[in-house]
Amino acid sequence: xxxxxxxxxxxxxxxxxxxxxxxxxxxxxxxxxxxxxxxxxxxxxxxxxxxxxxxxxxxxxxxxxxxxxxxxxxxxxxxxxxxxxxxxxxxxxxxxxxxxxxxxxxxxxxxxxxxxxxxxxxxxxxxxxxxxxxxxxxxxxxxxxxxxxxxxxxxxxxxxxxxxxxxxxxxxxxxxxxxxxxxxxxxxxxxxxxxxxxxxxxxxxxxxxxxxxxxxxxxxxxxxxxxxxxxxxxxxxxxxxxxxxxxxxxxxxxxxxxxxxxxxxxxxxxxxxxxxxxxxxxxxxxxxxxxxxxxxxxxxxxxxxxxxxxxxxxxxxxxxxxxxxxxxxxxxxxxxxxxxxxxxxxxxxxxxxxxxxxxxxxxxxxxxxxxxxxxxxxxxxxxxxxxxxxxxxxxxxxxxxxxxxxxxxxxxxxxxxxxxxxxxxxxxxxxxxxxxxxxxxxxxxxxxxxxxxxxxxxxxxxxxxxxxxxxxxxxxxxxxxxxxxxxxxxxxxxxxxxxxxxxxxxxxxxxxxxxxxxxxxxxxxxxxxxxxxxxxxxxxxxxxxxxxxxxxxxxxxxxxxxxxxxxxxxxxxxxxxxxxxxxxxxxxxxxxxxxxxxxxxxxxxxxxxxxxxxxxxxxxxxxxxxxxxxxxxxxxxxxxxxxxxxxxxxxxxxxxxxxxxxxxxxxxxxxxxxxxxxxx
Numbered sequence: 266x267x268x269x270x271x272x273x274x275x276x277x278x279x280x281x282x283x284x285x286x287x288x289x290x291x292x293x294x295x296x297x298x299x300x301x302x303x304x305x306x307x308x309x310x311x312x313x314x315x316x317x318x319x320x321x322x323x324x325x326x327x328x329x330x331x332x333x334x335x336x337x338x339x340x341x342x343x344x345x346x347x348x349x350x351x352x353x354x355x356x357x358x359x360x361x362x363x364x365x366x367x368x369x370x371x372x373x374x375x376x377x378x379x380x381x382x383x384x385x386x387x388x389x390x391x392x393x394x395x396x397x398x399x400x401x402x403x404x405x406x407x408x409x410x411x412x413x414x415x416x417x418x419x420x421x422x423x424x425x426x427x428x429x430x431x432x433x434x435x436x437x438x439x440x441x442x443x444x445x446x447x448x449x450x451x452x453x454x455x456x457x458x459x460x461x462x463x464x465x466x467x468x469x470x471x472x473x474x475x476x477x478x479x480x481x482x483x484x485x486x487x488x489x490x491x492x493x494x495x496x497x498x499x500x501x502x503x504x505x506x507x508x509x510x511x512x513x514x515x516x517x518x519x520x521x522x523x524x525x526x527x528x529x530x531x532x533x534x535x536x537x538x539x540x541x542x543x544x545x546x547x548x549x550x551x552x553x554x555x556x557x558x559x560x561x562x563x564x565x566x567x568x569x570x571x572x573x574x575x576x577x578x579x580x581x582x583x584x585x586x587x588x589x590x591x592x593x594x595x596x597x598x599x600x601x602x603x604x605x606x607x608x609x610x611x612x613x614x615x616x617x618x619x620x621x622x623x624x625x626x627x628x629x630x631x632x633x634x635x636x637x638x639x640x641x642x643x644x645x646x647x648x649x650x651x652x653x654x655x656x657x658x659x660x661x662x663x664x665x666x667x668x669x670x671x672x673x674x675x676x677x678x679x680x681x682x683x684x685x686x687x688x689x690x691x692x693x694x695x696x697x698x699x700x701x702x703x704x705x706x707x708x709x710x711x712x713x714x715x716x717x718x719x720x721x722x723x724x725x726x727x728x729x730x731x732x733x734x735x736x737x738x739x740x741x742x743x744x745x746x747x748x749x750x751x752x753x754x755x756x757x758x759x760x761x762x763x764x765x766x767x768x769x770x771x772x773x774x775x776x777x778x779x780x781x782x783x784x785x786x787x788x789x790x791x792x793x794x795x796x797x798x799x800x801x802x803x804x805x806x807x808x809x810x811x812x813x814x815x816x817x818x819x820x821x822x823x824x825x826x827x828x829x830x831x832x833x834x835x836x837x838x839x840x841x842x843x844x845x846x847x848x849x850x851x852x853x854x855x856x857x858x859x860x861x862x863x864x865x866x867x868x869x870x871x872x873x874x875x876x877x878x879x880x881x882x883x884x885x886x887x888x889x890x891x892x893x894x895x896x897x898x899x900x901x902x903x904x905x906x907x908x909x910x911x912x913x914x915x916x917x918x919x920x921x922x923x924x925x926x927x928x929x930x931x932x933x934x935x936x937x938x939x940x941x942x943x944x945x
Contacts, residue, residue, distance in 0.1 A: 270495055272347030275483050279342040279349050283324060289338070290373050291353060291476075295330065296364035303328050303338065311335070320345040321503075333359030334366075334468070346499045348482040350436075354475045357468035365467055365698050370459035371479040377427025380447050380454045383489065385771045387419045388738030388755045392764060392853050393771045400424075400447040400454055408442035410462060412685035412704075413739030420742055421775050423492055426454055429485050432496045435460060436478030436744030439708045440685055463689065464701035474705035478744050490892050493774045494843040501777055501841050504747055506730035510723040515730065515778065517807040517837040519830065520613065520752065521550070522561035526814045532577045534615065536565025540597035544604070549815040551608050555826040557811055559675060560605050561752075563615045566592065570626035580681065584621040584649070585631050586663040588671075599671045606672070613675035613732060613752075614668065618660050618714065619707075620682055621649045633659065639687040639703075646682030650691070651714065652706030661714055665721050674727035676718045677752065680735035715748045741776055752808050754779040757853075762790050762803040764853030766860040766877055769806070770846045773862075777841050780808025783829070792880075796822075801829040802875055802933040807840045809833050832905070832935070839864035839873045847874075847889040856880040859887045861925070863938065870897065870940035877934075878927035887925045891938070895919035899941035904934065912941055 282289050287304035294300065300307065308328035315324040320343060327337045337354040351371075357363050380400040385393045387409070398405050407418040414420060420435035422443065435441050437460035444457040460477035468474065484495050508515045523546040524535040531537035543560075550556050565579035567589055574591035575582040588598055602612045624640075624647065627633035637656035639648035651657045668676060688703040695702060715731055722728050733740050733749030737756035740749075754772055758765040759782045772779065783804040784796045791800050796813065811830070814821060847861040856879040865872030876887060894900045897915040902923065904910075913922055925934060 270346045270484075270498065271344070272483060272485060274485075275347030275349065276342070276344060278483075279322075279340075282349075283340065286326070290371055291338075291351070291369075292372055293369040294365075294367045295334070299368075303336070308336070331359075331364075333357050333361055333470070334363045343499070343503060346482065346495070346503070347484075348480065348499055348503070350478055350480045352476055352478045354473060355468060356473040357470050360470050362467040362469055365465060366474075367465040368459070369461070369464060369476050370457050373433075373456045373481065374453050375424060375426050375431060375456065376451070376453045377429070378452055380424065380426040380445075382445055383423040383425065384421055385419050385775060387415045387417045388741075388757070389416045389736075391417060392755070392757055393419070393738075393768050394852070395771045395850050400445055401449065404444065404446040406442065406444045408440070408462065410440050410685055411683040412439060412688065413680060413683060413735045414438050414441060414745075415741040416683075416736070416739045419775075420458075423489070423496075424454060424456070425487050425492075428487050429483065430487055430492055431484065432480070432482040432492065433458070434478075434480040434482075434743045436480065436742050436747075437461075437476075437708065438711060438740055438742050438745050439688075439704045441477060461701045461704050463692075464705070465698065466700055466702045466705075467698045472702075474702070475709055480743060490845055496775070497777050497844060500775075504743065505778055506719070506748055506750070509726070509729050512729075515750070517809070517840055518559065519557040519809040519811060519833070520559040520561045520780075521557040521811045521813070522563055523547070524563060524565075525812065526817050528817050530577075532565075532579065534564030534566075534579045535562050536575060536577065536579045538562070538566065539592040540594060540601075543601045545816045547601075547604060547608070547610070553815070553823040553826070555811075555813075555815070555823060555830060556608065556610060557809075557830075559611045559613050560601075561613055561677075561810070562673075563677075564617070564679070566598075566615070570621075570623040570630065572626075572630050581622050583617050584623070584627050584633070586616060586618075586660070586667055587631070588667065596670075602671050602673060611674035611727070612671075613677045614671075614673045615677045615679060616664055617679045617681065618651060618664060619649055619680050619684065619711070621647050639684075639691050641687055641690045644686055646684070646687075648682070648684045648687040650703075650707070651710045652703060657710050657714065661717060664718065668718070668721055668727075669725065672725055672727075674722060675730070675732060676722060676728075677732035678715075678734060678749075680740060712744065712748070715745075719748060738772075746776065750778045750780075750808065751776065752780045752810060754781060754806075760789050761853065761856075762800060762877075763851070763856045763879060765790070765803050766879075767851055767853045767855075769803075770848075770850050770860060770862060773806075773844055774846070777844070778807050780806050780810050782810040782812045784812045796825065796829070798825075798829075799877070799931055799933045801832070802935060803877065805833050805836050805840070805875065807837070836864075836873050836935075839866055839871075842866040842872065843893065845892055847876075847891070848887070856882070858882055859884070861887060861889050863891060863893075865891075865893045865938060867893065867896075872938040874902065874923075874936040874938055875933065876925050876927075876936070878930055878932045880931045882927075882930055885927050887927070888921055889923045889925065890921045891918045891923055893919075897940045901939045901941045903937045903939070905937065906934070 289302040440462040527542040529537040569582035624638035731749040861876035
């Protein structure tokens with residue numbers, strides 16, 4: 266990388282917190298007594314080990330608190346980026362219950378004037394809306410209590426203070442809270458972060474729970490673009506899971522669902538697909554040269570708990586994780602995945618292991634134990650208690666069997682319910698002083714489940730990652746994204762291009778590897794529902810989901826499909842590089858302005874600029890600055906559609922000298938960026 270993120274102050278801070286465990290930025294209460302850090306006299310050090318690998322130091326220290334409670338700290342410091350992360354485990358190794366654990370949280374202080382907090386809100390009601398908050402005026406807090414960690418609020422933060430700043434994250438797929446408070450006398454921001462908001466529990470002998478993964482990533486220059494690309498660079502290098510078992514870095518890829526191409530009614534998912542529908546679609550895709558990297562096999566493929574074949578209700582029939590023998594008799598589904606593989610396509614398959622339906626029928630027909638089902642009057646969804654070891658193994662074995670027998674390369678997971686109320690209900694059944702224990706067990710089991718599923722798919726040459734989904738963007742916490750990527754960053758941005766562009770301008774600052782569908786239903790994304798260049802270019806994300814009819818639409822424009830796929834492939838090399846938003850953010854319903862952003866590779870001195878004049882925009886000229894251009898004597902911009910090339914002085918391009926003319930509303934321009942001296 267041409268940009269150096271080495272931060273001596275961050276290295277020194279990391280050394281100081283390990284050398285002085287009493288000052289480690291973690292606290293909790295134990296039987297009502299506050300405990301700060303891991304001080305001698307309160308804890309006895311049992312074991313310590315440390316390893317260096319790939320520019321990182323990984324240290325694990327185990328302390329004994331009393332005859333029952335043992336605490337393990339795992340702390341990782343990245344010397345290349347100056348990022349420190351830590352997780353704490355509590356374990357009962359004794360033969361009696363521990364005291365009550367509560368209020369486990371990370372506490373950090375950041376000294377400096379003029380503190381400003383920046384970030385984005387979550388999916389659903391907030392649609393990744395960005396914010397910029399003056400902390401000197403009042404305290405701020407964010408929390409998630411639904412059980413889906415990245416709906417409504419988002420556990421990633423950019424705190425600017427003094428002449429520098431820090432990126433902060435909470436890696437936990439359940440409930441969490443973050444508080445920011447500025448002390449004007451000290452000129453210092455206090456940051457408190459926790460997961461499992463209702464934690465107040467004793468541990469029984471043999472039980473072990475963990476906290477969130479907390480991340481501190483300080484940067485040395487107070488600049489939003491620099492902070493964004495520092496974070497993206499670290500995320501891509503250290504958080505993206507590998508593509509395969511050889512450690513190949515994950516790169517952009519494309520997918521396509523065939524469910525709309527069956528000629529049968531399709532309520533949602535892949536419920537209309539069957540043994541006799543897939544071949545014509547794949548043959549046509551291959552013949553027309555519009556093949557994608559993955560065939561997407563979505564919800565509705567399974568037998569219902571009572572053994573029937575669901576025709577419309579994919580949501581209310583989950584739990585068996587066995588292929589519907591009416592739709593998929595014998596080994597017919599394996600035949601479809603084999604055919605795809607033979608022609609250079611992989612398969613991804615939808616599951617939802619945290620929810621069940623009709624537990625009694627599952628017990629009668631599939632060997633399920635109804636006591637694993639967490640049910641509560643007034644709550645429609647039934648949670649599957651994978652925190653119970655027997656339930657975990659029953660569920661996982663069924664998933665692994667289906668994946669393995671059909672050689673499915675990628676596991677796609679959804680979660681279509683807010684489960685926190687059910688967790689709290691089960692806590693109550695546990696008895697006194699057990700609040701939070703269900704969430705702890707379920708989230709930890711979920712991470713372990715993904716680890717085992719990834720090991721399974723890798724064993725036969727599949728993917729080293731999963732698809733992370735929870736009604737769109739509900740599970741994009743950092744710990745989950747070490748294992749998965751969001752093929753759909755939201756269920757909402759399939760609706761309009763204005764919302765899609767709005768989300769790209771905010772979400773892609775934080776999660777570089779993400780995707781969206783370029784078409785799904787009539788009258789979405791474009792006025793006529795047609796897939797045109799404007800929709801294509803608004804959909805150029807690292808994961809491109811092509812949703813089209815190849816056989817059933819007699820008017821399908823295959824030349825446009827080929828054009829879009831080929832242009833996206835040319836853009837792909839830049840989509841995981843530095844990212845710059847060049848226009849003010851707009852809400853998803855605002856079509857009256859421009860949206861522009863650029864991806865730039867500083868090592869290759871090249872990139873791509875995408876600019877959009879939206880549907881009701883009255884202006885025809887947009888002037889933008891390219892913040893990265895000042896490092897170059899000259900920059901060339903080449904228009905993809907006209908071939909016209911413009912040469913600009915780097916300093917002019919960096920200070921608003923890039924003028925883009927649009928001939929009509931709802932027009933997308935794509936310009937290739939090069940250092941003038943790097944062109945042959």
